[in-house]
Amino acid sequence: MTQLEKLKLMIPELSGTTDQDEALQLLLDDVLSDLLTWTNRTTLPAALEPTQRQIAVIRFNMQGIEGQTSHGEGGVSRSFDELPLPIRQTIGQYRLVKLVRLNAAT
Template sequence: MTQEVKITQLKSLLSPDTPTDEELVALLLITKGAILNRRYPFGTDLTEVPARYEYIQLQMCVALYNKKGAEGQTAHSENGISRTYEAGDIPQSLLKQILPMAGSVVHEES
């Protein structure tokens, strides 16, 4: 999925809000880093989110956008509405859906 398609889908998901393209690009960049760090904990040369995690990336973007203005909030109650966010900026429930990839240790005999 191209960046333009992701931006279009995010605009649909976030409607009736109207975030700017710059805001959405920033969210996509932040979530791309989180996904790649989770998927490849020991580093990778990949620069794009694997296709199987693109929809999780969109969900992460929506979660981050909806926390805008209340970043880091751990509890909030007002008029019978309570809000408590998970630790970190991206919900662990989304990060847990990304399977970390690890390789084996290669031993060369001299």
């Protein structure tokens, strides 16, 4: 099963549709790019594929409310974190350290 098919299963309102496949694939590609940047890797470890989908679902649900940190309406209050702590911790486990070599001038 592809990442796109798995993502559609995680978003119930899209599970039977193909209308938004391109938009969802773009979302997955953007998250992949971010994960590779955050982990200093060139390929995504298989263990981070669920994290890729989780972040894609978060970003899908945040469409239209980008930039809001909290929202209240009709006595209901909501607040948003871009990435919850457990997801950040998972990403951190796969982060490669960048080493920089400095040549001392003599």
